[in-house]
Amino acid sequence: MENSNNRIGEVNYNKSGLEMIIVEYNNYKNITVHFTKSGSYIKTRYDHFTEGSTKDPYDKTIFSIGYLGIGKYKSSKNKNKNIQYYTWRNMFVRCYSEEYRYKFPSYINCTVSNEWYNYQNFGKWYDENYYDIENQRMELDKDILHKGNKIYSPKTCVFVPRNINCLFTKRESERGKYPIGVYYREDNNKYMASCNNGNGINEFLGIFNNKEKAFEEYKNYKENLIKTIAEKYKNTIPEKLYKAMYKYKVNIYD
Numbered sequence: 001m002e003n004s005n006n007r008i009g010e011v012n013y014n015k016s017g018l019e020m021i022i023v024e025y026n027n028y029k030n031i032t033v034h035f036t037k038s039g040s041y042i043k044t045r046y047d048h049f050t051e052g053s054t055k056d057p058y059d060k061t062i063f064s065i066g067y068l069g070i071g072k073y074k075s076s077k078n079k080n081k082n083i084q085y086y087t088w089r090n091m092f093v094r095c096y097s098e099e100y101r102y103k104f105p106s107y108i109n110c111t112v113s114n115e116w117y118n119y120q121n122f123g124k125w126y127d128e129n130y131y132d133i134e135n136q137r138m139e140l141d142k143d144i145l146h147k148g149n150k151i152y153s154p155k156t157c158v159f160v161p162r163n164i165n166c167l168f169t170k171r172e173s174e175r176g177k178y179p180i181g182v183y184y185r186e187d188n189n190k191y192m193a194s195c196n197n198g199n200g201i202n203e204f205l206g207i208f209n210n211k212e213k214a215f216e217e218y219k220n221y222k223e224n225l226i227k228t229i230a231e232k233y234k235n236t237i238p239e240k241l242y243k244a245m246y247k248y249k250v251n252i253y254d
Helices: 046-051 083-095 096-104 118-131 162-166 212-230 239-246
Strands: 011-013 020-028 031-035 041-044 138-141 158-161 182-187 188-196 204-210
Touching: 020 046, 031 046, 041 046, 083 096, 083 118, 138 162, 158 162, 158 239, 162 212, 182 212, 188 212, 204 212, 212 239
Parallel strands: none
Antiparallel strands: 011 020, 020 031, 031 041, 138 158, 182 188, 188 204
């Protein structure tokens, strides 16, 4: 018969270097350990404890912020990453990876809300809000519903088909000092306006004597284009996305 009293209080470290202490020992296959760093209590096996394979679900393994938590949402299934986890982790990459923000400066100062530090909360939101559109890749967006928003959160995010999301891509690193949609032509000292038509084709909108007139032409075209595409997808996208697209205004400083 096992002497449980000899093992209560036993200390070990898991493979991540986290201290764990046995606080309850029922039998070899049923013990409870306390992770001193996070304060969590986890049921495990004694052999998992001794070999260090017990994991703390509250260990902040994603950029020292995100953690898996306890619940039904797992990071992988049959050695393949779950789509909920893949989307969740990529959200942290966009916000906290120095390399990613250097490559895509528009993500500088973006953050993840405290509620979504816990993967379980994000996984639940994902399942409640995800939808499919045929032949479209769905993407998580943070700033169509609330223009200029920098926080990924349940209230600010929505899933959008890729071709809608591309409508709002500003390509700041390529634009230079001129307003969005405007390019300076040195050959004639004038300004050209152009805009992607939503099908990957850049539409020429005209040549103007000043950048303000060129921007106005771009603004009118882009706002009408967004409304047209909103109407096209009205019956397949969430109502809040449709409304946000319909009232979207292009600003010269976008």
